[in-house]
Amino acid sequence: xxxxxxxxxxxxxxxxxxxxxxxxxxxxxxxxxxxxxxxxxxxxxxxxxxxxxxxxxxxxxxxxxxxxxxxxxxxxxxxxxxxxxxxxxxxxxxxxxxxxxxxxxxxxxxxxxxxxxxxxxxxxxxxxxxxxxxxxxxxxxxxxxxxxxxxxxxxxxxxxxxxxxxxxxxxxxxxxxxxxxxxxxxxxxxxxxxxxxxxxxxxxxxxxxxxxxxxxxxx
Numbered sequence: 001x002x003x004x005x006x007x008x009x010x011x012x013x014x015x016x017x018x019x020x021x022x023x024x025x026x027x028x029x030x031x032x033x034x035x036x037x038x039x040x041x042x043x044x045x046x047x048x049x050x051x052x053x054x055x056x057x058x059x060x061x062x063x064x065x066x067x068x069x070x071x072x073x074x075x076x077x078x079x080x081x082x083x084x085x086x087x088x089x090x091x092x093x094x095x096x097x098x099x100x101x102x103x104x105x106x107x108x109x110x111x112x113x114x115x116x117x118x119x120x121x122x123x124x125x126x127x128x129x130x131x132x133x134x135x136x137x138x139x140x141x142x143x144x145x146x147x148x149x150x151x152x153x154x155x156x157x158x159x160x161x162x163x164x165x166x167x168x169x170x171x172x173x174x175x176x177x178x179x180x181x182x183x184x185x186x187x188x189x190x191x192x193x194x195x196x197x198x199x200x201x202x203x204x205x206x207x208x209x210x211x212x213x214x215x216x217x218x219x
Contacts, residue, residue: 007193008049013103015036019035026125029053029054034154061087063103073109082121082141115141117130134174135177137155156178159198160208
């Protein structure tokens with residue numbers, strides 16, 4: 001792994017969503033990826049690691065991934081990058097979703113920068129590739145740091161499972177294509193941080209995932 005990239009996974013919300021604090025060891029500049037809730041806990045982790053936040057990154061617009069993004073952006077004057085604009089409708093629905101699921105009030109927001117497939121985001125001196133992976137939501141993106149062999153995949157792929165596609169504008173076929181055609185080709189040795197649950201590798205999921213592995217795909 002690139003010695004300059006560091007990451008801490010911080011599960012938040014009743015859904016135990018994996019918010020990732022990532023930072024560049026050379027500059028100690030960092031970002032929170034998918035700040036879904038528990039603002040104080042997130043900021044305590046940032047302080048404990050002596051990181052200076054420079055932005056917020058978002059994989060997709062579901063409440064448990066973005067519940068405190070607007071709050072943090074306003075409080076700390078941080079730009080927001082992501083997701084793809086096809087998730088705009090999810091972000092606009094955040095206040096209603098918070099009431100529906102009994103979460104603290106959540107505000108909608110407009111990202112400073114909507115992301116597209118092939119874009120690059122920076123954190124300190126680090127560059128992460130943006131991979132558009134629709135299926136779970138239409139505007140879902142993945143952040144890939146090639147030198148570290150690390151990807152932050154949100155709710156696209158999990159250890160032994162895949163993201164749900166029964167939400168509005170979810171699409172199972174799109175999700176399978178996203179995983180097999182855009183993620184697995186990055187390499188079996190890529191470790192990924194999913195939106196929930198333990199880390200895994202693309203190789204482990206390609207070999208044994210019952211929903212999207214090689215056996216299921218007929219290869």
